[in-house]
Amino acid sequence: MIRKDKKTFKDGTVKTQIRVTEGYRPYPNSSPKQRTVKSFGYLEDQTDLEAFWNEVNACNNSLKKKKDPTGRTPVAEMMYSDHNRLLNYGYKFPESVYRLLGIDSFINDYQKRSGFRGKYSLNEVFRYLVMDRILYPSSKREAAARLLNYYGLRSEFELPDIYRALDHFDCFFYDLQQYLNGKVTELTGRSLEYSFYDVTNYYTEKDFADPDEVYTDRRGRQTEGPALAQKGVSKEHQLTPIIQMGLFLDGNGIPVCMDVFRGNMSDSDTLKENLDGFKKEYGIRRTVVVADKGMNCSHNIDLLCSQGDGYVFSQVLKGTKGKRYREELFDPEGWHASESGDYRWKLITEEYTGHEIRFEEQDGEHTEKKKAVRRMRKVLLYWSKADAQMAAKKREEKLKRAERSTKNNAYGIMHGKDRYLKEETVLKETGEILEREQVAKVSVVDLEKAEKDALYDGYFAIITSEMDFDAAKIRSVYHGLWRIEESFRIMKSDLDARPIYVNTREHIRAHFLICFTALVIVRMIQHSMGERRLSAERIASCLRAANCLIEQGGYVRLLDVGGRIRYQEIPDKKTGKLVPSLKFSPEDQLAEDYRQIQETFGTDFYYAYAKQEIFKRFFSEIGLKR
Structure with a gap:
């Protein structure tokens, strides 16, 4: 039926809204209600009333003739019609977790406090980008092109609004993470007795590093320094500028917090940058940080111990860092073996010199003060047959490649700065530079080095400050670190967090906040599934279907x-x-x-x-x- 409703505006103007409606019952034996099939706007705004009423009557007549309860339309009317568009409703499952975590309330409160004057909703943009990141991860531009592909999802914004909203998302970069931590703790009973930390990097689509910029740091101060996108050691062997991300997880594998750093920052330095804010902002009295050897440096150990925290770090056995453990490693005394003989371990106690670190604030700057102290820790040395076999197989492959390279130089391709190095051979006695015809350079396989490396096949070491841990406890705690590697894989592969297409610091941080929130939601779903949990890939696959x-x-x-x-x-x-x-x-x-x-x-x-x-x-x- 055709409805005519009078509407009075603030300026006193009265207009007539024209709609075509139909009656329905929400459930059996309920009172009938009406819903709008199509709204045609206001009668007073029309320039051609005859054409307008023809369109309204045509819609109303077609509705009267419609009697097939399945809603099928003739073939000639199906193509390019709203009734033939495939809409996804699978997003409703992660969206329910989004609402359970109260993210919509948090962003709506921020929008009110900040005096936001945009005509779009920040929460609608953020929710859409998180849901789209879980189901169809892609660039912001590609995400905007799918605005009409979700059933019942409000999307009253455009691509420019998305980019504008990213600046606001950066404003609550840390606050939202803290808020999510409180909600997850409430829902799962999160305990941060152990916190798993690691760093990975994400490559960009830029050719060159960004210039220095002025930005607001974590303490709210205006700082001038290097931009985030910098050339560094890419873990995916990319040559473009990269951005570092440090991530803390709890014992259930659910993210606690994260931060982003410039691409040329050392992995071990990111822990120092993250730890202070992590403890203060999350109200943690003491935690045991579990991390791989990338975080294992004397400064991080001193920092943790000075704050009363603990650590469980893997330790290298080769080179100068592992030199002090070689005697115990190759001493046959004190080793224990499993029944099958596939696993051996030795637990020793070590005294070492560390430093007590304290910070003094002067003129707004924190100065680090150190004092030498003696500390104790436990060292777990262990050997695994499966790992030993794998290491031997990898070394054998490398030796074969090295042998082939001595014959045809197929594996001697130079990269980066090596392309511009010059090498000359001189006589030590006189310093005379020899002519090319006088010398011959040959490449040989270093079998001696291979034999030395073979001694360490299958051996590993873990160090910990927790003196009450036995060998089984150390292995068990450290083994939980696999969850953070899985989270990085989900971020990079399933959530497609890289390459990073956005450019400014604010947009980059907002991008990672969206990915972080999506990861929290996926991990919450997996946690609720228990032992039968599905992988992030399988969850997304069936939700897309x-x-x-x-x-x-x-x-x-x-x-x-x-x-x-x-x-x-x-x-x-x-x-x-x-x-x-x-x-x-x-x-x-x-x-x-x-x-x-x-x-x-x-x-x-x-x-x-x-x-x-x-x-x-x-x-x-x-x-x-x-």
Whole structure:
């Protein structure tokens, strides 16, 4: 039916709004209600009333003729119509976690406090970018092109609004992380007795490092210094400028906080930058930081011990740093072995000289003061047969490549600064430069070095300040570090956090905040799944497959969530664990994963057709089991 509603504006103007509506019942035996099928704007704003009313009447007549409850339209009307557009509703599951964490309330409060005057909602932009990052990770420009691809998601903003919003996201870069920590602690009972820390880097699409800039540091001071994108040692062997990110995780593998640093900063220096804010802002009295050998430097150890914290770090055994452990390493006394003989370990106590570090503030600057002290720590030396075999196999491959390079120089390609180095051979006695015809340079394989490296095959060391830890406890705590490596993989691969396309410091930090929030949501879903948890890739795959069509008559047609054949799992002969085989299973992998997700969120909705009211009620019931 056609409705005419009078609307009075603030200036006293009265206009007539024209809508085509239809009646419906929200549920059986309920009172009838009306919903808008299409709004045609205000009658007084129309320039051609005859054409306007023809359009309104045509819409109303087509609605009267519509009697198919499934909402099917003739073939000639289907292409390029709103009723034929595929809409994703799978995002509703992570969106429910977004709401559970109260992120919408946090951003709306910020918007009110900051006096934001934009015509768009910061929360809508942030929520959209987080959901799109989980399902279809890509650039901000590509994300904006998908604004119409989600069922029921408000998206009253454009690409320029997204870039403007990134500046505001940077303003609550640290505050939102603290807020999320409080919510996650409330929901999961998070304990930060152990905090796992590591650093990785993300490459950009720039050719050159950014120039120095003026920015606001963590203490709110205006600082002039190097930009974030700098040339450094890329862990993915990229030659473009990179950006470092340090990440803290809790024992459940759920992110606690993160920060970004310039690409040429040493990994070990990032812990110093992160630790002070991590403890003060999160109200942590004492924590044991677990990290790999990249964080293991004397300054970090002194800093942790001076603050009353502990550490569990891996330790190199080769070179000058590992020299002090060689005697114990190759001494046959004191070693313990497993029943199979595949694992051996030795636990020793070591006294070492450290420094007590304190900071004195002068003229707003913090000056570091040191005092030498003696400390004790435990060192776990262990050997693994599987790791020894792997190391030997890798070295054998390197020796083969080295041998081939001596013959045809195929593996002697120079990179970077080496291209511009010049080498001359002289007589030591006189310093005379020899002519090229007088000398011959040859490359040989260094077998002696290979033999020395073979002595360390399968050996590892872990050092800890926790004197009450035994060998099993040290290994168990350190083993939890694999979760942070998995989180980095999720960030880089599943959330596609790199390459980084944005340029300014504010936009870069906002980009990482979006990725961090998406990672928290994915980890919360996995945590709720328990031992049956799905990988981030499988979660995103089945959520992307949850699509629907809006059909006339107020119906929603849900498409099948499936289409990927599952492989049968059989017990591994060595470990007994179930592993995928080459045989097909009669079950569908996506369908099974989607059932598990619905179970995790406490829902059970598998209808192919549903009224929009019932479908919306299904969304309101979605929530993580706690």
